[in-house]
Amino acid sequence: MAEAPWLTILGLGEDGPDGLPPASRQALAAAEVVMGSSRHLALLPQTGAERIEWPVPFADGLPVLTALRGRRVVALASGDPFWFGAGSVIARTLGRNEWRALPGPSTFSLAAARLGWPLETTLCLGLHAAPLSRLRPQLAPGVRAILLLRDGAAVEALAGYLAGEGFGASRLTVLEALGGPAERITGARADALPAAAFAHPVAVAVTVEGGGPVVPCASGIDDALFDSDGQMTKRPVRALALSALAPRPGEMLWDIGGGSGSIVIEWLLSHRGTQAVSIEARADRAARIRANADRLGVDRLRVVQGIAPDALDGLATPQAVFVGGGLSEPLLTDLTGRLSPGTRLVAHAVTLESEALLTHCAHRLGGDLLRIALSEATPLGSRRGWRSAFPVVQWRVTL
Template sequence: MGEGAPWLTIIGLGEDGPDGLTGASRAALEAAEIVMGPQRHLSLLPDLPGQRVDWPVPFADGLNLLAGYAGRRVVVLASGDPFWFGAGSVIARRFARAEWCVLPGPSVFSLAAARLGWPLEQVLCLGHHAAPLTRLRPYLARGVRMIVTLRDGAAVADLGQYLTGLGFGASILWVMEALGGPREAVTQSQADAVTGAFSHPVAVAVQIDGDGAALPRASGLADGFFDSDGVMTKRPVRALTLSALAPKPHEVLWDIGGGSGSVGIEWLLCHPTTEAITIEPRADRIGLITANATALGVDRLRVVEGRAPEALGDLPTPDAVFIGGGLSAALLEWLYGQLPTGTRVVANAVTLESEAVLIAAHRVRGGALLRIDLSEAAALGPRTGWKAAYPVVQWSVVL
């Protein structure tokens, strides 16, 4: 190993073992002093001069073990393309760029698309070997094609039941075991009729079909998508609120006074890189918010029990703040004193007292003040009339 050369090589190994490796990968294996990897991968290798080391469970323990071999010739075995839902990115975060190199193989997604003749650029590729199936929820709509890696063979039946429970039981599944190796098997089934035992490693290609309800891409999901105790920002006002908050990739939201969590949840649905923290003072609503977030596929919503501003001090700095409950002049002053210039703040008021707080803030701080008056057609005796909702005053400002 030359001076300054990487001591660590990450090799993407397929189910066909060394038969599918390039010359460079073969040479790295033969020169390695240490070969680390899961037992399944190590078992595919022929006799080699290097010492074999099982990667421990949990995965994080292997990073410290690997660090102890620094400076020696080390190969780490990963599945297919180590940087597509693989171990490569975790290892790369731990070690300096000059310490490692990678020799990838074909990913399971490429192999699955090749078996079915699917254009991979039009297919949703998801790694769910360590994630709950509920994270699929935002993507479920008739005609969507996806390839999903699963934790084990038993998860195939779980996937079929999950899709069926949401009305997508007519979806077609191609269960793919050990793609690219001598044990490769592809089994086609309908989601509501999945039977049989399947072996790890397993991926499932899915063409979504059925009468299930797809989540709209526009802001303002129907209220029925959320469980609520009656306190929530209703669909039309929520759509206007999200429009004013203007979520962008990688941004963080504080949702103060979560209620059912609907605003924070829709913020997260806008983009997979967004973050949201809901601050809710009532303990009995914490479980409700969490359940709504999980059911709609955004279990990354963080829920903090407490009152603002006391509960805000240790939270990550937000890009936007929504105040749906607990509005006061003191809270607004705290936000102005603590948050950086450029933070977007949107506050909704229903009572006269909270409306007065927003009018005063608008007079001093500027921004935009909007009054939202909505009426819905409802029965009026034998006829139909307009039933007015409480008007909402919305103030939006950039600090």
């Protein structure tokens, strides 16, 4: 018979042990050590178990927890430990047979029950340890979201963020201490939040309203959403590049010659599971890429300042690579030797010399060549005429 796990990860509500099912109460009664935040520990009666307050930052408590192996330990978490909770962090630290989890009702479930919102169509985000900009790609009139926040002060910060992005008309429902005797629910517009002290634990339900710019779901978002010094793949060409790169959930992109980061940011916006590294030689542009990514809610982007191919050493293996700047024969030779079979490679050329290089590579390695020649209607005296942009040659190949 397998040995029983020494650790129980127990979801605790604001009503303390009164609302726990029998299995959770039994785990508490049998525990030699109970470890949790001061707020959680205060909800429990004295049982004779040793009490350890979880330190801040959270990661500092993991060595303390692992040192308790061999004893019966309960680690307290809020509600469902595996929905933006501590459970996944603890599970990654321990072996699968060392722990079991006894979840309680999540804050999301409690909030939906108060509001009558269907969870399957409600955006649920944990922003207690993440920037508010994670919300940015989702901001569109009519979107409903339930957000977990760090503390009461973060409610005011959220309202200010929404107003600053042009969504001050959004309706907020501030939900404090859900499920406990101190539960309180307050409604307000984001741009008219009352001057009140909100208490932790707190969540906010948001119905997005307002005229702020919306980030579209399709590739080729508005150029104005990016800060740029002019070095940027423009919207129509970017849409064709993203189509050629064909992002898929969980895949990694290398964006070589990032410019303003428009390609790599749209790759990350395509799915929350995508990952990416942007390689940019200039420090000012690398900083701009970082700022654009953070503002548009894809702070998971890694930005590397350096020149490829040297800057590629040690990076996670990609499934797709885009070369938008710094195109050269040594770079393409390095990439075709470095990348794994099946990697999708897309490169753009504007000059005659780089176009010739891509033509030669296509002849040697195959793939598709596409020449993109766009014209835009612009004023011409009292009328309008066509202004042609420099044509772009795109090479797309699967190695």
